[in-house]
Amino acid sequence: DSSADPSQQEAKQREAEIRNTILAQVLDQAARARLSNLALVKPDKAKAVENYLIQMARFGQLPGKVSEQGLIEILEKVSQQTEKKTTVKFNRRKVLDSDEEDDY
Numbered sequence: 604d605s606s607a608d609p610s611q612q613e614a615k616q617r618e619a620e621i622r623n624t625i626l627a628q629v630l631d632q633a634a635r636a637r638l639s640n641l642a643l644v645k646p647d648k649a650k651a652v653e654n655y656l657i658q659m660a661r662f663g664q665l666p667g668k669v670s671e672q673g674l675i676e677i678l679e680k681v682s683q684q685t686e687k688k689t690t691v692k693f694n695r696r697k698v699l700d701s702d703e704e705d706d707y
Contacts, residue, residue: 648678
């Protein structure tokens with residue numbers, strides 16, 4: 604990251620400040636704490652929730668500050684949308700069986 608020029612670093616820092624300002628306006632203290640804890644454990648999920656909150660704030664869809672309970676509901680929504688389906692695939696080794704072999 605040190606190879607990036609200073610103007611790019613300033614732009615990233617400015618964007619982060621704007622994000623934090625918006626989040627501070629739309630989340631109450633407990634919700635901010637929960638979101639920051641989530642960011643430590645699952646940064647990608649926290650980023651998705653932040654983007655969701657910022658988008659809702661920009662379109663005026665938030666009726667006020669989001670409480671911790673409201674944030675939990677948003678987390679559940681985002682989790683359902685990004686839920687990964689785990690599949691288990693068995694690769695069975697074929698045992699050499701004279702019935703299955705093609706004789707050439």
